[in-house]
Amino acid sequence: MPSIGASLFWIVASAVVAPLLAGLFPRKLVPEVVLLLLAGIIIGPHVLDIAVEGSEIGLLSDLGLGLLFLLAGYEINTAEITGRGGRRALVTWLASLALAFGLVWLLSLAGVTNAGTAVAIALTSTALGTLLPILRDAGALDSRLGKTVLNHGAFGELGPVIAMAVLLGSRGSLASIAVLGLFVVAAVLVAFIPDRLRREGSRIAAIIRAGSETTSQTTVRLTVLLLVTLSVLAMWFGLDAILGAFAAGFILRRATAGGYEVLETKIDGLAFGFLIPIFFVTSGMAIDIEAIASEPGVLVAFVLLILVVRSGPVYVSGRFDRGPGGTDPPFTVRERTQLALYAGTGLPLIVAVTGVAVDSGTMTTAHASALVAAGAITVLLFPLGASLIGSPRDRQADHEPDAVDSQAANDENRGVDT
Template sequence: MTHDLISLTIIMAVAVICPVIAERIPGKPIPQTVLLLAFGAILGPHVLNRIWLTDATDLLSELGLAFLFLLAGYEIEPKQLGGHQGRVGLLTWAVTLAIAWLLVFLVPFFAHHDMNGAAAVITLTTTALGTLMPILKERSLEDTPVGDAIISYGTWGELGPVLAMAVLLSTRSGWQTMLVLGLFTAICIAAALAPHIARRAGGWLYRFFTANANTSSQTLMRLTVLLLIALITISRLFDLDAVLGAFAAGFILRIVMPKGVETLETKLEGVAYGFLIPVFFVVSGASIDVHAVAGNPLLLVVFIIMLILVRAVPVFVATTLDAKKNPLDLMDRLTVAAYCTTALPVIVAVTSVAVGAGTMQEDTASTLVAAGAVSVFLMPLIAGVTGRIRKRQAATPPTSAS
């Protein structure tokens, strides 16, 4: 217990310090997430050994990951999935998956570096939408054409890998996997319909939960946490990854409250970004074997290059081909492509599953997580540069011909 408390104290000290450091860097080029990961790696068991990875810290980290995907699922507008840009986003992700599959299974480099399975394919197709949302808010990109495009392509960049994990990393046969996913979907549908049925039926219980949403009972918040924990538990009982349950909980929450509830969102973000999500990122950093990463720098560099080729290039091409429906200029398209290549949480989840199943070595997993951390720094940095160029171009008046 003492070790747990010491580790948690250090983790929360890092969580307090990182936003201060990020704010003081001119231009704020480094997201807090990168600093949390870096401090975690330095203070973790592989370097200074001041943060111990105990069962308690692992549980809090899992809850942080769950809240990250809950908020990511909550950001998804169901109408966007079936809209034009949503369909283009799905097709683009399918192309990304096909390219990643060909590269991983046909290029000998990946087989030589313990990356010749479905887990490696999935890690190349992801967009960290949950990680991106705070950055988009900070940079005032919400409800802009660029922001809408990022969310449309990023939604499938997060949802697609989550579903692929359930199907491709399952140890069951094909029909058993589909049966389990069908049962899980049925449970999710029932959970989404229950509030609508309760609202129509009325009754004292519904009125009680509604009236006490903002009292000391915090009924709506408690129901949300119950939904999250229940779906995570069901995911584990069905031998599915907890990420799927967390993402489904957020999506259900959006369906139940399509216009959102500001007070609930404030509370969820307070618990998530104020406590659990920083714990997840610091612990993720602490789990990185820095010596293993330093011993295999080629894999780190090649993986980042592959992320750009597999994820950024198809998104850029898609936004270019879709110019009639969603016109974006060159800098905006580059910005969208760069943001959509930001990866990390799914990489953490996928590599954890692969290591646990014995299909990936821990050294390789550490390197891929480190590469995901680099992408969280590098891609928003590139996107920030292209965004500033776009603003300068827009501010410069066109020269008239003499």
């Protein structure tokens, strides 16, 4: 068995090689995340077997997952998710959940799958944290399409986490809702702390500002403390740590109203430079190729279900999206397809949901492996498909008058036979 040191070397080496390979592809058609997952599959125990996760690397991976969801929560604009686009995204996610329960119920009657509740929740997830580096590298975060992806991604992460806490909890639904409410109250109380630290003339605030540009790096340390505190708090309440990390991102955004570019740069360096790549590589290492090959039909069924349950409603929703003010043209077919593929991308929450279901004995490990593999396939192929479908130039062309019709009209005015 490979040692922890050797495993960490190969994981970090994969994290270095992935962006170099991604840069060789024109227009960055192959996202770096895809290459990190592929590298994990190759070096993992199911192919070359030169790297294992272990508890030490697992801790780094968990921190990477936490930072991934913290940054996802940080990117969410409260005004956006409470506005027209956010309400539409919420309704779309609820439609996805209802559709998921209906289809999974039919499949359970046919004996195709068990653990219907867990499977239904997993099918409605959107890996916003996974999409962030892809959208950021493509320069699409500030575009209308990017903001819509963020809206759907916010509910595609928060919705399944809440559903998992309520429907898969061991306490029962009512008790789980009460515990979830207590966590929300605790998170709100934590959110008031930054307000007190920011008061003008505060000695503590002055120390924090002075130390932010020294070796103390106080703002980074406070961010990590916020992440760890809320993650541990969530686990203490019997909830998934992902919920705490997501809440930490919301609170960090509130604490840095208007944005704090220096802090964002430092957190990006810590997250995307080290910890998040470890999470993606170790996620790839966990994919069992032999288990997938033993039940290819189940794998294909899960991928198709994700397309129908999550991508389908989002595609339909894009037809009625006219921007925040309701005056923009609806998304084109190309843009709706891109939006649907991005929304259907899921992995971290699928891993979390299947882990809870397997631990409770309601899901077999074979079906859990197939569902996780299906999530990995969406990360491998869906963002790539969205990138191939259209570039920013293509999206602009979709909103411009048809070039052929325009040229024909000009020729007609000049008396040219077209």
